[in-house]
Amino acid sequence: MTAPDPRSAALETEVQQLLGDAVANGITPSAVCSVVLHGQPLRTISAGPATAGTYFDLASVTKVFTAVTALSLVDGGALALDEPICTWLPGFRSGHGNSGKSAVTLRHLLTHTSGLPAVWPGWRSALATGTAYNRQDLLADLLSMELTAVPGTHFDYSCVGFNTVMALAEHVTGRPWAGLVSERVLEKLSNGGCPSGLVELTGRPDPALCAPTEFQPEYGRGLIQGIVHDESAWSLGGLSGNAGLFGTAPSLAAFGEDLLAGLPGILSPTMAAEMWQDQLPLVLGDNADSGGPGYGHGLGLRIGQESWMGAHPGARGHNGFTGTSLLVDREAGIAAALLTNRVHPSRTLSDVTAMRHAVADVVYAAA
Numbered sequence: 419m420t421a422p423d424p425r426s427a428a429l430e431t432e433v434q435q436l437l438g439d440a441v442a443n444g445i446t447p448s449a450v451c452s453v454v455l456h457g458q459p460l461r462t463i464s465a466g467p468a469t470a471g472t473y474f475d476l477a478s479v480t481k482v483f484t485a486v487t488a489l490s491l492v493d494g495g496a497l498a499l500d501e502p503i504c505t506w507l508p509g510f511r512s513g514h515g516n517s518g519k520s521a522v523t524l525r526h527l528l529t530h531t532s533g534l535p536a537v538w539p540g541w542r543s544a545l546a547t548g549t550a551y552n553r554q555d556l557l558a559d560l561l562s563m564e565l566t567a568v569p570g571t572h573f574d575y576s577c578v579g580f581n582t583v584m585a586l587a588e589h590v591t592g593r594p595w596a597g598l599v600s601e602r603v604l605e606k607l608s609n610g611g612c613p614s615g616l617v618e619l620t621g622r623p624d625p626a627l628c629a630p631t632e633f634q635p636e637y638g639r640g641l642i643q644g645i646v647h648d649e650s651a652w653s654l655g656g657l658s659g660n661a662g663l664f665g666t667a668p669s670l671a672a673f674g675e676d677l678l679a680g681l682p683g684i685l686s687p688t689m690a691a692e693m694w695q696d697q698l699p700l701v702l703g704d705n706a707d708s709g710g711p712g713y714g715h716g717l718g719l720r721i722g723q724e725s726w727m728g729a730h731p732g733a734r735g736h737n738g739f740t741g742t743s744l745l746v747d748r749e750a751g752i753a754a755a756l757l758t759n760r761v762h763p764s765r766t767l768s769d770v771t772a773m774r775h776a777v778a779d780v781v782y783a784a785a
Contacts, residue, residue: 426460429453429784436776437465445768446741446758448472448629451777452671455785456751462668473623473664474757475631475647477738480663481580483603483619485528485718486681488583489689490602492524496590499525499692499717503582506590509561510582521569524586527579528717529697533565534578541653551653557585570701572709577650577660584659596621596657606684607676618669621657628664629759631740647740647761661738667755674746674753677719677734693717694734694748719746726774730782741770745778750785754778 437449448466452459462470491497497506500523504510510519518533526532540559560581567574584595591598604619625644633641637649646652648661656662665673680690696714699706714721719734727733727745733752737743741760746753756777760768 425784426455426458429455429780430461430463432780433463433777434465436773436780437463440758440770440773441466445773446760446770447762449741449756449758449773450474450667451754451756452667453755453781454671454675454753455781457675459668459671464667468629468757468759470668471627471666472757473618473620473628473644473666474742474759475628475661475738475740476663476665476670476742476757477648477661477740478577479670479736479738479742479744480651480657480661481659482677482718482736482744483599483663484580484583484659485693486684487599487602488524488528488587489685489693489717491587491590493686493689497524497586499523503527503586507561507582507586509558509585509589511562518565518568522565523569524583525697525701525717526569527576527583527586529701529715530573530575530579530711531570531698531701532576532579532582533567533569533572533574534576534582535563535566536574536576536578538563538578538581538650541649553655556653557581561585567709570703571705573698573702573711573715575711577648580659581650581654582659584654595659596655599657599663603684607673619663619665619673621662621664623664629757630762631759632761632765633763641763665757667757670742670744670755670757671753674735674744674755677746678748678751678753689717693719696721726771726778728775728778728782730778733778737774739765741768743774745781747782747785750782752781752785754781 433451448468450464450468452462522532538560628644630643631647646662651658651661693716698710702709713723722731732747732749735745741758743756760770
C-alpha cells in the first residue's frame with residue numbers, strides 16, 4: 419500500500435483553511451477547490467453550503483471553451499485565424515466610425531485585440547423598452563458596435579469580442595451555439611475523447627444542484643440560480659461566447675488536465691499550441707508594451723496574470739466574475755479549479771482575488 423504524499427496532505431489542509439477563512443470572513447458564501455498534481459487528483463475541498471457535486475456559474479471561464487470551439491472550426495477548415503471575419507459574417511458591418519472592422523480577425527477576437535469595446539449595452543436598452551428579447555435583433559445590434567481602437571494595436575478585455583466569435587461560428591455552421599459547444603467539445607470530453615472522461619460541464623444545469631448567484635429583482639430575475647448571471651449572455655439565451663457554462667470543481671479541474679494533454683480528439687497539436695503561446699507580441703508588435711495588459715494572452719488563455727495566479731510565469735488559465743477560476747501549468751504539472759459564488763447575494767460585497775492568489779501559491783508549493 420502506497421503511503422500518502424505528505425505534500426498532498428499539507429496542501430489539502432492549507433486549502434481547507436483558506437476556503438474556510440473566506441467563508442467565515444464573508445468573502446464568499448461557499449467555495450470548492452479541486453486540484454490535480456502531476457496527473458493525480460487530490461481530495462476536493464469545500465467550505466460553506468457547497469460540495470464537490472455543486473454546480474457553479476463559471477462566468478468568463480466559459481471563454482476558454484469558446485476558444486476551443488472556434489479553434490476546432492479552424493482545424494476543420496470552416497474558419498481561419500488571420501482572415502477578416504467579415505469574409506464569413508456580413509453582419510459584422512462597417513459604417514460611420516467602423517471602417518477598421520474590415521481588418522478584424524479571429525485571432526484578434528480571441529486575444530482581445532480587435533478594438534471592440536469591453537461591454538455591450540444592448541441588453542439594457544432592450545430591457546428598458548419593455549419588449550421581449552429577440553435574439554437575432556440583439557446580435558445584429560452587438561455586431562454593429564463601433565471600434566474603440568484600431569485592430570491589433572491595443573488590448574482591451576472584451577466580452578463583445580467573444581460574443582462575436584459565437585455569432586461568427588453560428589453563421590458559418592448554421593448551428594446554434596450551445597449545440598456547437600456541446601458537439602465539438604463537451605460531448606467529446608464525456609465520450610472519452612480526452613483522458614478525463616468529463617461529464618459535469620453544461621449550459622443547462624439542474625438549478626437545484628447550483629450555487630445561487632445574485633439577487634436581481636430590478637431585472638425581474640429575483641434570486642439567480644441555475645441561470646447565467648451575466649446579463650449579456652442571459653439576454654442572448656444562456657450559454658454564449660462570453661459566459662453561461664456551469665460546472666463542478668472536479669469537472670473543471672479534469673478539463674484543465676485535458677488542456678495540459680493538448681485536448682486530443684478535439685484540437686490538432688497546432689491549434690492546442692496556439693492556445694498556450696503568448697500571442698500579444700505577434701499581434702501587437704511595437705504596441706505590446708504600451709497597448710498590452712501587463713500579462714500574456716494565448717488564444718483564450720491568460721498567461722502569468724500575477725494578481726490571482728501568483729508569481730508563476732508558466733501559469734495559464736482564466737477567471738470569472740462570479741468568483742471562479744481555472745489554473746493550469748504544464749511544467750509544474752498543475753490543474754486547479756477554484757469555484758465560489760462571491761456575487762451572492764450581491765456583486766458589491768467581496769473580492770476573491772487575494773484568495774485565488776493564496777490558493778495558487780499553496781498549490782505551486784506542493785507541486
